[in-house]
Amino acid sequence: MSDDILQEKLIEPKDYSASSITVLEGLEAVRKRPAMYIGDIGEKGLHHLVYEVVDNSIDEALAGHCNHIDVTINEDDSITVSDNGRGIPVDFHEKEGKSALEVVMTVLHAGGKFDKDSYKVSGGLHGVGVSCVNALSTLLRAEVHRGGKMYVQEFSIGKPLFDVKEIGTTDKTGTIVTFKPDDSIFTTTTYKYDILANRMRELAFLNKNIEIILTDLREKDADGNAKTECFHSTRGLEEFVEFIDQSREKLIEKTIYITTEKGGIPVELAIHYNTSYSENIHSYVNNINTIEGGTHLTGFRRGLTRTLKTWAEKSGLLDKVKFDINGDDFREGLTAVISVKVQEPQFEGQTKTKLGNSDVSLSVDQAVSIALGNYLEENPKDAKTIVSKVILAATARHAARKARELVQRKSVMTGGGLPGKLADCSERDPHQCEIFLVEGDSAGGTAKQGRDRRFQAILPLRGKILNVEKALQHRVFDSDEIKNIFTALGVTIGTNEDSKALNLDKLRYHKIVIMTDADVDGRHINTLIMTFMFRYMKDLVSNGYLYIATPPLYLCKKGKVEQYCWTEQQRRHFIDTYGGGKEDSVHTQRYKGLGEMNAEQLWDTTMNPANRTLRQVTIESAAEADRIFSMLMGDDVPPRREFIERNATYARIDV
Structure with a gap:
């Protein structure tokens, strides 16, 4: 199916206005039990706030109304997210007796995504929306460009500071949200660029032709230019798989790419085989990383195994194989990304990491069977190469069985x-x-x-x-x-x-x-x-x-003062504080090994x-972890060298 046809399936048939906003419940417990809504109040929960706001912009993109998103880390660690979507409605919401913008910002589970006519599919990791972000921010400012006019409303810890007001005219549309996380809630309020960059890159791959710009105003070069990165993909999951697999040796040159719709469910996936011994499958539902898999992963595995096995049997390559070949063998050396869009996803558990919709399994199974079957018929050389690796994998698996059984008996x-x-x-x-x-x-x-x-x-x-x-x-x-x-x-x-x-x-x-x-x-x-x-x-x-x-790396002593130091910065601070900045006036013990500590020191520190x-x-991102481990521990040297050179600031040579 072409991208144009797929996009038409997702565009809503009626206007997006205040009547589209459906209210499910209030915002009572968010500040009392924030971990229930964002996972935790540490680093993970802090970054989750950004994802919730960005996901609203992505939902606009899925509906065909947005193709550019800016995410900015401001100098004070506040965040600004802007898009060129339609802009959140600001007209009066009859049921709530306030503007639609205020409803969206102050009522949990309120938004256009609950109205099937406004959004066919939507993301968001927990579905709590921007109202949860608002509740956990000391200040949130929402600026809306809509209908030729500009509107603004500000909030503090979830409460409006004033009603929506018109502040000017514009020829643009979109929403700009700036928020400052509440340091009385979070254990840290310092954002990490790399964590946000990984997620923005992931979203760009999952939603091709959307441009996401990430800017860090805290970090500037000698000319005063802020650190900026643009994430944009024209080939989507095909590029995603190639990015993950860049440190692995290819088994076949081509990436098998499938985009179709089965049973009313858009299915997109990319498959690549490499010479490694691991299976790496990354699955997503409405841009949510389902790290525990679910029915879409089950359907993929079933369709892949059956289709490859059918081709292998028909080609006669399995005639001389005297032992069984199972699904694991067909997936050795496989890297794949699966993305499905589901109108009403049902997740198992609170964390939305395992999809439960039974109909999705059949849709993905059919999509894989048809498209992969066609690929194998059209590319017999690649098909033979894949099946030959499958047979080797099965042989190695039989050799591994006794070793695994020994591990199990002892365990x-x-x-x-x-x-x-x-x-x-x-x-x-x-x-x-x-x-x-x-x-x-x-x-x-x-x-x-x-x-x-x-x-x-x-x-x-x-x-x-x-x-x-x-x-x-x-x-x-x-x-x-x-x-x-x-x-x-x-x-x-x-x-x-x-x-x-x-x-x-x-x-x-x-x-x-x-x-x-x-x-x-x-x-x-x-x-x-x-x-x-x-x-x-x-x-x-x-x-x-x-x-x-x-x-700790060091134990620093000056007279009767002793202090363990975990970083070079801490050691320098001790020298400046107690040694007047003179290094030779402080005794420093460098712990190169745990064995250099006595038992009491190891216990204490x-x-x-x-x-x-x-x-x-x-x-945080299984796909990024997969890529990093492959790069650091695999055979391909150039990507590892590049990584070391890029992070040389943090490197230390131990003599």
Whole structure:
């Protein structure tokens, strides 16, 4: 189906006015329980506010009324989002007795997206809309350009400071929203450019031909120009897959791109095969990243497996294969992005990360079957290359089965079945237990002495674990250190449907803490472990179980004053404060390794819940995480070199 036809399906048939605004409920509990609406009150929730406002502009684009969005981080960490859509209606809302703009800004679940005639589909991560952003902002200013006139209204913590007023005339249309997050609500109000850039890039790929400009007024070059980036895609998901896969070696040159509509559901997807051993599928519903998958992912997998298997059998390539080939084998080395637009999406759980609409599965299945079948018939050379890799994958999977079964047998055991190096804790409630994955026996010994034995377990790891990004699956399960991690955690891996599916029913610890040295080698080991966790234990990360310990880099002393410093900036501040800026007047101990600390120091700085800082590992963008791990740990050197050069400001050479 052409893009023009698809766009026509999404345009509303009647005017967008105050009568289109449907009110579902009030705005009572947002400030009392903000985490219920935006996930948390930390960094994730802070950035979520931006996504909610931008999603309103994207909804205008989906309806065919917007193609340009500006997102600006202002110098005071307020945010401005502007678009060239129709502008939020400002006329009188009969039911609420106030302007439609004020309704949208002050009533939870109020907006045109609840009226099927105004928006056929809409995004938004939780559907709480800009009213939630308003409730959690000390100041929000909404400027509307509509009908040749300009209107403005301002709010503070969700309450209007004045009624909508007309401030001039204009030949443009659109909405400009500026808001300042409430620092009495959020633990941090400092926006991170990279987090916003990843989401804006993702939205540009998911909604081709929309231009999104991200500007950071806090960061300017020598000429006074602010940091600015333009995100725009003409080929959509096709470019998205190529962006994710840029560090991987191609198996086939072409990206298989499908855009169609089945059962009234627009389906867009892009498929690419590479020489890696991992499967990376990223799914979206109305621009929402469904990291737990759902019916659209089920339909994709079913359609892909059946279509490829049918072609392989018909071509005779499977005639000499004497063992079964399953869905996992067809997806090894596959990178895919699936995007569907659903009028009334039904999500499982509060976080909107798993789609539940049963009809979507059939639509995606049919779309994949028809389009992929045509591609295989028209490109027999590519088809043969893919099936040959599938057969190799099946062969390796059979070799991996015994290794995986060994991991499972050990994982379900306790006591004598646990790794010999594991120093377990006495507590048995996993909610209360935490395990530290520690680099080397020396640091492991110190950690064992310094820990609280009631709830803290220690598992020393021998050197650098296997780089799973470049290893066959059976090599991964053959690794002693990886087997020890599986066994210590008590998890099993593999089901009939998915040999990499993780079973967390018997997980023994709900805090898994990576604790490595603060030097370059320690960070490398940290990255190796996180790569393994992302590829083989992603559910641990998604459930919030993975953390990174932050040991200090220095212990600074001046007379009787002692202070641990985690950064070079903190060390310089200590020298300026207590040493008069003279470095040689301060004694500095550099901790290159955890083993250089005694047990009491390690407990005080890194392990004591009362003092320590643990960084929780989350997946804001699975596609970006996929790309970064592939780039850092894969075979392709140039992208890694470019990344290091780009981040050289933060690099340190340890001698």
